[in-house]
Amino acid sequence: MCIRDRRSGFELRMHPSTKRTATIGGFVAGGSGGIGSISYGGLRERGNILAARVVTLEPEPRVIELRGDAAQKVNRAYGTTGIITALEMPLAPAWPWIDVVIAFDDFMDCVEFGFEAALADGIVKKLLAPVTWPLPSYFGALKSWCPEGKSILIAMIAEPSLESFKALLGRRGVVTLQTPTDDGPGKVPLYEYTWNHTTLQVLKSDRTVTYLQCLYPHDRLLAKVAEMRAMFPDEVLQHLEFIRFNGQVTCSGLPVVRYRDAQRLNEIIALHEAHDVHIANPHVYTVEDGSRYKRVDVDQLGFKHEVDPYGLLNPGKMRSFTASR
Ligand SMILES: Cc1cc2nc3c(=O)[nH]c(=O)nc-3n(C[C@H](O)[C@H](O)[C@H](O)COP(=O)(O)OP(=O)(O)OC[C@H]3O[C@@H](n4cnc5c(N)ncnc54)[C@H](O)[C@@H]3O)c2cc1C
Secondary structure: OOOEOOOOOOOEOOOOOOOOOHHHHHHHHOOOOEOOOOHHHOOOOOOOOEEEEEOOOOOOOEEEEEEHHHHHHHHHOOOOOOOEEEEEEEEOOOEEEEEEEEOOOOOHHHHHHHHHHHHOOOOOOOEEEEOOOOOOOOHHHHHHHHHOOEEEEEEEEHHHHHHHHHHHHHOOOEEEEEEEEOOOOOOOOHHHHHOOOHHHHHOOOOOEEEEOEOOHHHHHHHHHHHHHHHHHOOEEEEEEEEEEEEEEEEEOOOOEEEEEOOOHHHHHHHHHHHHHOOEEOOOOOOOHHHOOOOOOOOHEEEEEEEEOOOOOOOOOOOOOOOOOO
């Protein structure tokens, strides 16, 4: 995914942690947000996809232009609502980004500082991800910057904001890494330890773990993170991503879960839900079962009937669909 045009000084507002392998079509069809969502929210926020061109699967294929809210008909539909052949995406200033790792004695101090940095409107950032110890002990090439026993905040800060960011931090944590973002060939960029990559880094050496996707309530954020941490101290290992959602700053949680069995996993999901931490279950395969947090409400099912009447695109993925022809 090419996200930056240095000549214009602009880049895509957000990209997934899979940026180095993903296509923009795959991101819009299968993704939700990522690096940049701390400033712009997810792909589902109004204005984050300007338009899409879609080719239908009919005896005589048509080319359809979807503009504005209508473009959401292809977002996170996993290719069930037509083949995307072009996208119009809004841009953001392409700052010189600085990768930063900060070590904290206590995970909640790390989250508290991350929240303050997320709310500091004058500090330009692209990523703020608190990760609890012992997850950094699995972080391969990054391990040298992750002191034993410390939780870390992974951040990407615009170079002109770095001084203010560090002034806000004060002596609360120790900066162990500060270097310009480099995701050129042969490099492992810092963002490949965040979003869904955090779990992947752990899975490289421990195949017994899995993960969840949580959305925390913005008005009780710190209390809820502390509550979930106390409820599953060694079983659900916290990894959060600060995001904007519906105009508020909150956290998307992508915790690494020590897997016991399906029943326990479902219990963990139910306990989160019972405590107002909502789960988008990544352990189901249909659009309907996995889909949560809709911002722009569009009729993806109705659109599928228009563009794929025989149900040939990703069959079974849209559970509510039955072929009309
Ligand atoms: C380790 C890891 C980290 C990830 N991190 C993130 C993240 O940070 N944020 C996030 O949102 N997601 C994330 N994802 C999910 C996903 O990888 C990304 O959304 C990525 O953008 C997918 O792009 P891709 O080109 O590889 O698509 P693919 O994986 O090839 O496709 C994804 C889906 O989109 C459909 N599709 C692909 N191209 C088109 C097209 N042109 N028209 C219609 N349908 C199409 C496919 O059929 C499939 O259902 C992650 C996944 C992994 C495994």
